[in-house]
Amino acid sequence: MNIYLITRNINTRIQKIINDYNIKHDENASLALIINNNTLELYNRLESRKKIIKVDFLSNQNNYRCSNFKKKNEALYKALGIKKNYFPYVVDATAGFGKDAFLISFWGCYVVMIERHPIIAALLKDGLQRAYENKNIGNWLKKRLHLMFSDSCKILNTSMLKPDIIYLDPMYPTNKKKALPKKNIQFLRNIIQNNDNCENLLNVSRKFAKKRIIVKRPSYAKPLSNEKVEFSINNKNNRFDIYLPFK
DSSP states (O other): OEEEEEOTTOOHHHHHHHHHTTOEEOTTOSEEEEEETTEEEEEEGGGTTSOOBOOOTTSHHHHHHHHTOOGGGOHHHHHHTOBTTBOOEEEESSOTTOHHHHHHHHTTOEEEEEEOOHHHHHHHHHHHHHHHTOTTTHHHHHHHEEEEESOHHHHHHTTOOOOSEEEEOOOOOOOTTSOOOOHHHHHHHHHHTTOOOHHHHHHHHHHHOSSEEEEEEETTSOOSSSSOOOEEEEOSSEEEEEEOOOO
């Protein structure tokens, strides 16, 4: 993957991430990776005033979402079927920037994130490594949240992972009646260019999940597949469609 790399202040840890994901410098690339305070950050060189993107599992937003969690109000918690003595093994097959995966691990589940795009995976890896070193969350996070850099369809087809639940959060379809999505979602759209074959990923997931497949959808969108949705759990802006594994 080619991107404009600003390599001053780079350290060994970040250099290894860049090497592992085969990220190459390109003078003409519109997106740039910079190193700021030992953190990888992504920004658009054509619109430099826009918000810089980074993965920060220690952010105030994450802290607020975790500290204000209420079981009865959290649709995703209900969709996962977490019980007092049941914390499912979850594969997040469309990891993105890892926000939902972090929350699921915070609730006590073992989570493997799969991300195929090298730039997004690099940001995720950087955020995960920094969080692992944090004295407040590092110990439990190392045990519960992990990242694989791979194509989800390929890795699931190997049967290497045998999760209870596979979680899918594909890119939302454009809604012309609504305002533009948040900056990080716009970044994701630009990078992956909406080329995911999400229905195929759902079908593959139904072969290998033991308990259920959860698909996050905006409230205005149709289900991802024409196949039967077993049930759905809704909140204000989106819903979670639950499919059962193929028999």
